[in-house]
Amino acid sequence: MPRYEYRCRTCGETFEMNRPMAESGAPASCPAGHDDTVKLLSAVAVGGTAAAPAPSGGGCCGGGGCC
Template sequence: MAIYEFYCPTCREKFEQRRPMSSAGEPATCARGHRAERVLSMFAVPKGAAVAEAPAGGCCGGGGCACASAN
């Protein structure tokens, strides 16, 4: 089971729904029965949290992508 976020444009509210990943693309309705749209979830990182350093060779750990050239 995964948690998905939805937005109801009629009510202008976001809500979460738990459903199997196989049902991720199915339509959802809000508590009032309006059609809701699935939205991308935002993940929070606490302010001041330490950020891990990228391994040598870039974030992919070996320079196999453009990330290595950005450093």
């Protein structure tokens, strides 16, 4: 189940909740009970693969002898 991060606009506390993706936009109360919260954007990648390796050889300064 995905984990979402929220921030309370009333007290400023940041907290996380596990909830289904279908409920990601639903209101969330902070641990202190305040209802004025906002979902934060996550920097975690959702899919894909690791970064591709850097190309080697050829091109300027990549082994092409232009330097």
